[in-house]
Amino acid sequence: MVARAGGAAVPGRAVASVASKPPPLPAGDPLIRLRGITKTYGEGATAFQALKGIDLDIHARDFIAVMGASGSGKSTTMNILGCLDVPSGGEFLFRGHHVEALDRDQRALLRRKYLGFVFQGFNLLARTTALENVELPLLYRGDSKQARREASMAALDKVGLAKWWDHTPAELSGGQQQRVAIARAIVTQPDVLLADEPTGNLDSERSVEIMELLSDLNANSGITVLMVTHEPDMAAFAHTVVHFKDGLVERIEANHRAGEPVA
Amino acid sequence: MFGTTLLLALRSIARHKLRSFLTTLGIIIGVAAVVTMVTLGRATTAQVQKNISSLGTNILQIRPGQGFGRGGGGPPPAPFKPEDVTAIAQQIAGVTAVAPQAQASATAIYEGANWQTTINGTTNAYFEVQAWPLTSGRYWTPQEESAGRAVCIIGSTVRQNLWRGGEAVGTRFRIGSISCDVIGVLSTRGQAGFGGDQDDVVIMPIKTVQRRFTGNRDIRLMLVGVDQAYSTSTVQAGITDLLRERRNITAGKDDDFNIFDTKQISDTLTSTTQLLTRIVTAVAAISLIVGGIGIMNIMLVSVTERTREIGIRLAIGAVAREVLTQFLVEAVALSMLGGLIGLLLAQAAVGLLSVLGDLPFLFVPEINIIAFAISAIIGVVFGYFPARRAAALNPIDALRHE
Known part of the structure; x- marks a missing residue:
């Protein structure tokens, strides 16, 4: 612990300075590396081991779909990858730095700078305009009003909702709400976008639109996408599909068709 | 950073106008009551002193007889x-x-x-x-x-x-x-x-x-x-x-004579009005505390109701201190807003009552400042507990909250 904290770069500290752009990763190194990640809930006789040793490498610009039955450990893994939760054991390297033992606030700062989240239920602030929702992460970065507005409008434009900027979630369709949520996730130009069943609440037509948007962001904005889904149709958009079962990675499939450019 | 937090708090207050108003009602009434009572107390005291001094200050009035309740019977003194x-x-x-x-x-x-x-x-x-x-x-x-x-x-x-x-x-x-x-x-x-x-x-x-x-x-x-x-x-x-x-x-x-000391009467009346003012002010101050509890109550409800919002904020990278500050600033902004409205209300009430009661209209700066400061302090004291609760939420649980 101590030796690690004294390393060249303490991520918690490094991410605190938002202005500085992180150094590029050495070619071939994974963006995220999980080694023997375990997670146990409870203690003693009632202890439940949700993750039994996950090994996973995620490279920059990957588009990964995570599949598995409920209770397979995929959500727990996503929470750990999203720095919302800490593993009970194992190593979690982000950009080559150990992040498995960061405290609450350091993880928050890491999320603020490198990660974007999209949820199944959209999770937009009610009675708040699309623009204000998208601005939210920038508020915490302390950007100026002008910078917030420009970046947020750019993000809304990217998801095709620029002219809907002053509408509240109640005035938007489900698909539009999810687009606003995606704009909010990408407005900080994160390395990784974590999407938890992003199409779970949408009909198939809207779902395809959202998947095309994610594919576009992955291909053209260089954002690594990690997506949990139950639907093989949606998983088909990813380059790689990781199957979870009983707290372990069951198998990893390369999806060659998805490697072709999205129309 | 603080400007941002204030902005977030004000946005949140503006989103729930009616609830914000009802929440601050206790503070509004408390501040208005305290300021009105103290000001009217001062005005009454001033009026009493003016009345007495119109008889002349430092004057003794000496009359034959035993004063106000002269006993019946006997030859007149x-x-x-x-x-x-x-x-x-x-x-x-x-x-x-x-x-x-x-x-x-x-x-x-x-x-x-x-x-x-x-x-x-x-x-x-x-x-x-x-x-x-x-x-x-x-x-x-x-x-x-x-x-x-x-x-x-x-x-x-x-x-x-x-x-x-x-x-x-x-x-x-x-x-x-x-x-x-x-x-x-x-x-x-x-x-x-x-x-x-x-x-x-x-x-x-x-x-x-x-x-x-x-x-x-x-x-x-x-x-x-x-x-x-x-x-x-x-x-x-x-x-x-x-x-x-x-x-x-x-x-x-x-x-068989009585000496009427205007100063003594003045002092007695003044201390009586001051005592009454203090008692009424104390009662009014209790309503301020009740107002503070009202704020705490609504802030706790607000934290529960906005658990998902807190989860979203935490997920997109708010640190615990920022969430705490947000809710604390919200509580303080609410109670200060209430304090401000209370002060305005108090001036109106004092104006009206001094006309009705034929009293001089007074503006007592110190009580206005004190009452406003107390409203801010109440916001901090009663807002802290709900804010800490919000900041301590686990983002995963908060996001899952229905």
Whole structure:
């Protein structure tokens, strides 16, 4: 612990300075590396081991779909990858730095700078305009009003909702709400976008639109996408599909068709 | 950073206008009540002091009889004699002047106009004790006083009614059965503290009044001026001893005269109004605390209701301190907003009540500042617990919250 904290770069500290752009990763190194990640809930006789040793490498610009039955450990893994939760054991390297033992606030700062989240239920602030929702992460970065507005409008434009900027979630369709949520996730130009069943609440037509948007962001904005889904149709958009079962990675499939450019 | 937090808090308050208003109602009422009560208390005290001081400050009024609740039966107590006046003036330390008074009432007539007024027979000491200057003319001379000449100094109400505001000094008018030369006009004093127009008076040398109106040498009231450097109670005690001796009252018997100390009455009334003000203010202060509890209550509800929002904020990278600050600032902003509205309401209430209660309109800066500061402190104190609860939420659980 101590030796690690004294390393060249303490991520918690490094991410605190938002202005500085992180150094590029050495070619071939994974963006995220999980080694023997375990997670146990409870203690003693009632202890439940949700993750039994996950090994996973995620490279920059990957588009990964995570599949598995409920209770397979995929959500727990996503929470750990999203720095919302800490593993009970194992190593979690982000950009080559150990992040498995960061405290609450350091993880928050890491999320603020490198990660974007999209949820199944959209999770937009009610009675708040699309623009204000998208601005939210920038508020915490302390950007100026002008910078917030420009970046947020750019993000809304990217998801095709620029002219809907002053509408509240109640005035938007489900698909539009999810687009606003995606704009909010990408407005900080994160390395990784974590999407938890992003199409779970949408009909198939809207779902395809959202998947095309994610594919576009992955291909053209260089954002690594990690997506949990139950639907093989949606998983088909990813380059790689990781199957979870009983707290372990069951198998990893390369999806060659998805490697072709999205129309 | 702080500007951002304030912005977030104000946005959140603006999103729930009705709830925000209801939340702050306790603070609004509390602040308004405290400020109104303290201000009205001050105004009442000022009014009481003004009323009392219209009787003259540092003045002892001495009358025959046992004061307000004079006992029934027995012969009426003897009036004072001119010798008593001289004795008090000469023998008691701290007495600046003693003015005897003999009163009568009569109709005054001038050029066809007539006016029922009070005649006050006294000496020049009266004007000194009352500190009552003339606007024109002169006081009477010692010769005129000792000779009991028919010279009059009139109050402004009498001048208004008989001379119609014209020049009175140098004219002669009839009062009762005599005619009297006007030698001076008194400055306007206005209403007496307890009703009655002090300016509706004709003042003459006491001998003139005794000879021409009352027909005796009785003095039924003495006004004693007390030097500021002396305590009125010491002077009062000295006069009591002197008068008991002069009136042959044996030890153990009650005084057959009473001394009315305007300062003492003023102090008593002032401390009574101040006590009442404090009690009412304390009650009002309790409503402030109740208001604070109201804020805490709503903030706790708000934290529960906005659990998902907190989860979103945490997920997109808010640190615990930022969430805590947001909710704390929200609570403080709410209570300060309530405090501000309360202050405005208080000024309106004070304005209205001072008109209804015929009190002077006061603005007491310190109580406004204190009440506003307390409203801010209440926001911090009662907002902290809900804010800490919000900040301690686990983002995963918070996001899953329905």
